[in-house]
Amino acid sequence: MSDNSPSPDTSVKAARPMIEAEGLSKFYGPFAAARDVTFSVREGELVAFLGPNGAGKSTTMKMLTGYIAPSEGTARIAGHNMMENRIEGSRHLGYLPENGPLYPEMTPLTMLEFFADARGMSKTLKKDRIEKVVDICDLSSVMYKAISKLSKGFKQRVGMSQALLHEPDVLILDEPTAGLDPNQIRGVRETMRRLSETKTILLSTHILQEVEAMADRVVMINEGRVVYDGDVAKLREIGSGDLDDAFHNLTTS
Structure with missing residues (x-):
């Protein structure tokens, strides 16, 4: 599968990175749950983290928060290496794991x-x-x-x-709308909008409509690798105007 990743949006380059994944990999024997995952979320961004089940989203989020150690690479929160200085990094971080x-x-x-x-x-x-x-x-x-x-x-x-x-000034939220009904999802969306005014957010979700409603940018992962990092408009172009088609095109061989 070819890498259709466009260059990340340059409009936020002046802001400092608050969430950084640099070459993050996690191996369980011969199996790679994540491989060379690299992206950053800058101050004030709300970035949607997408991918099919088993793509490595939760593993990546756990490495970013310091919950598990990467096999390779570095995770930083607000500039703090989460393996070397997790306590200081955690002062900046609010983490909501799935379930x-x-x-x-x-x-x-x-x-x-x-x-x-x-x-x-x-x-x-x-x-x-x-x-x-x-x-x-x-x-x-x-x-x-x-x-x-x-x-x-x-x-x-x-x-x-x-x-x-x-x-915290950084939030990492893993599937916060999983299992919720439409009214509850609407409530989460409203909360995210309020929080995004003052916080940097990485949000994992399967609901593509939520991505369009809330996200400044999308990072998509498949089979443990980043396959897209860019804005929603460019992602839509990959699916000829349809986000579902774009998701399918980027996550199937």
């Missing part, structure tokens, strides 16, 4: 208080930040309910609130 772990016996309030204490927040800061993330994620109606009793949509919001709690 992110929650404590089902806790309420959203007790979980947020727990994470605030774990981060060493003062009593005043903890109160302020919890109030703000509850407002951003629209959790006020479920704050005292057990997380196990919440809908999939509210559980996603709780996970998002935890990722936002320490006011």
Whole structure:
């Protein structure tokens, strides 16, 4: 398969890179989950990270966050090497993995208080930040309910609130709309638009309509390699005007 990747959009080159993948590879024996993945997300961008199931998206995101070590290459968040200086990098990072772990016996309030204490927040800061993330994620109606009793949509919001709690300037979100109904997806889209005004976001999704509605740029991966890095308009051209066709053309041999 030929590489149809256009050059990345040059309009944001003045902004500093906040998420950097440099030659990231992850090998499990002879199998390469990711191979030589290279791209960056600059300050203020919302970049959609696309690819079919098993393409290496989640593996790449886990390497970027320092959750797993790359076999080769370097991951940086806000300039910090995530293998050498993960704690400093994590101060800038909010990470929401797919089906992110929650404590089902806790309420959203007790979980947020727990994470605030774990981060060493003062009593005043903890109160302020919890109030703000509850407002951003629209959790006020479920704050005292057990997380196990919440809908999939509210559980996603709780996970998002935890990722936002320490006011990071970088967000890496793996399939935040997975399993949500259309109204819940609309709510996530509105939240992303608000957050993108002040944060740098890498967002993994399978919903191409969401890409067009939210993303400044698209990075697409297939079989562990980057096959596209550019804007939505140029991606549409590859599919003769159709994003579904562009996705198919870039991810099939």
